[in-house]
Amino acid sequence: MDDPPIEKISIPGPLLSSLLQLFASSPADTSGYIFGHLLPLSPSPPLHDDSDPPPFPPSSPPLFATITSLFSSPNNPNFLSPLASSTAPLLGWFSARRQTPLRPSMREFSISKTLFTQTPNAPSPCIFLILSGSFSHQPIHTHEYRAFQFKSDGTFEPKPLQIVNIGPDFRPHYNVFSPISPIPSLALNECEEDKRPKSLSEMKGEKGAIEQKAMDACAEGFSITRLGRLMGSEPARYTAELEELYGKMLKRLESLAQQVVESSAKLLEQVPRF
C-alpha cells in the first residue's frame, strides 16, 4: 500500500486542551481514538468534473489532517473498545502516559499496526499522537506531545502538530459565511404547504367540511360564525344564547350519567351472586 503523505496535522486549541485535561485528570495512563478529516493541501485542478476522480491521484498530493474529535474509554486503558459512533472518520489514536519519553513503545507499535492493517475501516493514513508530561505534585505542570504518521512499512514518521484557534479578527468572516447544508425539512402535517395559517371561514369552505359536520353536531346550531361574534364589540346579546347552549350540554351530560347509572344497576343484577 502506498501511503499518502501527510504534510501537517492540525488540532483545534479547545480540543487539545480538553485532551490534556482528560489526561491530567485520568488516574493513570490513558488512550483513545482520534477522529477528523483529511483534505488535499492544494486543491486539485477541476478537470474531471464528470468522471470519478481517483481518491489519491498518482502523484499523491500531500494531505492536511484536521483532528475534530476524540474518544477515550476511561475504564480500561489497555483496550481500545469498539469504535464509538462518530460523524467524522477515524484518523488514528492517541496514547497518553506520564513522564515517559515521546517515542512509540512496543505496545503502541503493535496497536498501530493492528489498527492500520487488520481493522476493516482502517484509517489511511493513520495518525498517532503521544502525550506525556509531569503532573505529580509540582507547582508547574508541563505537557509534551508529538504527532506521527504510521506508515505501512511499520515506521512512525514525526509530523508537525498545528494548534488552530479562532482569533479576534475572525468575527468579520461570519458576515461572508453562508451555510452549505440546507435547513432540515421538519415533519409537519399537510397544511404546511400554505405559509399563512388558514382562517376559520376558509376551513369551513374547504377540506374542513367533515370536521365541521362533526363539530356542528355538538354545537347544535350554534355555528362557529356566531361564536366569532363573541370576540366583537357587542357580545352581551349573545350571552343568553350561549348560556342556553351550555344548559343543553349540561342536560345531555346529566342524561348520559343517568344512563350509565341505570345500565350498571342492570349489570349488577345480571352478575350471579355467590
Add this chain to the structure above:
Amino acid sequence: MSMEVASNTAPPQLAPLIAAQLNYLLIHSPLTLKVDQVWSGCKQPIFSDRFTLLVPYCLDYTRWDIIYNAVYPLAPPDVIFAPEDENFHPLSYVTEGQSDNNTTISSLLDWNIKDPSRLLSLVHGLRDLYVAYQRKRVGEIDDARLKFELSTLISREGIEVCLISESDKPEEVKFAVPLLDMDLNKLVHGCTWKHQQKIYVQVVFLVSKKYSSVPSAPHIKLVASSELKSLFSIEDIKLPVWLDGMCMAEYLPMLEENLKLQIMEAVASLNARRRFIEALALLFGRPLEADPIFCRRVTMLASSGVFTFLVHFYLSTQFPKQQPVLILQSSQHFDSMGIPIKSPPISDCPWSPRWDASQMVERIFEFMVEESANFKKYCSESILSQH
C-alpha cells in the same frame, strides 16, 4: 540489589508485585542488569510503577523503560526502547514469524503479575529478539568485508554485533566476541564471583560504502568483566598485530592462544603469591590480615626490641617478576590527628624472581631487621617535627 532499588525510590516505592518481579529479575538473571530510575505514572502516586532498566548488550548498556500501570495491575508492562532503536519492534518479529521465539508474545498475552519470574522471561525474550534484530541490521549493510566477517563469526556462541550510527560520525559496526571456551570462575579456588566471568574482544569496523582497496584495520580492545581485575589486568595483555588483509577468523585463534598463556601466567602468579604468604608465616608468625583468595595483600606484625610495627605487603598480578611493595606502620607513633605513622612505600628490598619463596622471605626478614631501626628513627623525627 533489592536494597539498591529501595534506596532509589525517593519517589514512592515500587508496587509490591512489581518489586517482586524486578527483584527476581535482578537476583536470578545471569546478565548484569541495572536499575537506573524508578518513578510513578499515576495521578495519586502511592506506588511507583515504572523504571529504567540498563540491559547489557555488546559490551555496553541499552536503556529500556519498563512501563507498568499501578492502576491496572493485571495489564502486562510496556517497553520503550532506546532512541536509536526506533525500528526495533519485537512483537512484529514474532507475529511475522521471523523468529520461532514466541514466548515473549505469549507471556504478554497471558500475563500474570503474581508470578515473579515473568519479568525475567520477558526481558530475556526481548533481549534475544534484540540480538537477532541487531544481527539483521548489520547483515543488511552493503559492505563486502563486514558481510564476510559476519558470515564467518556468526556461528560463534554468544557473539553480539551492533551498528553504531551517530549523525556526526561515520557508521561503525561493533563486534563483541566472547573468548576462551573455559570457565574462568573455576580458575581461582574459593573465589566468590557472583557472575560468570568472561573476556571479550571488542572489534570495531568502519563501514565502507564503496569497496576500498585497503580496508582499514579495525579497533581492537580486550574487555573483561570487572571482577577479573584482581586476578590479572586486562590492559597488560599484549594484543597480536593485525596484519593487512587479515580477517577475524584468522586473528581470533591467535588472540585466544595468547590470552590463554597469559591467564596461565596469572594463575601461576597467584600460586606464587600464595606460597610467598605461606612462607612469610614461618618467619613472621601468623599474618594479622591476608587476602586468602587472590593473595594480593598481607599484613604481618613485627617487632624489634620493644618497637612493634606492622608490615603491609602489596603483591602485584605480575608477582614474582615485580617485587612486593612494603609499607611499615608503627603501632606506637601517631601523628597529631591520631593516625598511625606509615613509611613511604618501599620497593627496593633485596629481590630476585628466581629465588624460591623461603629465600625471598629470609632476605626480606633480614632487610626488615636493618630497616626497623631506620623506621623507628623516622617515626620519632616525624613526632618531633609536629611540636
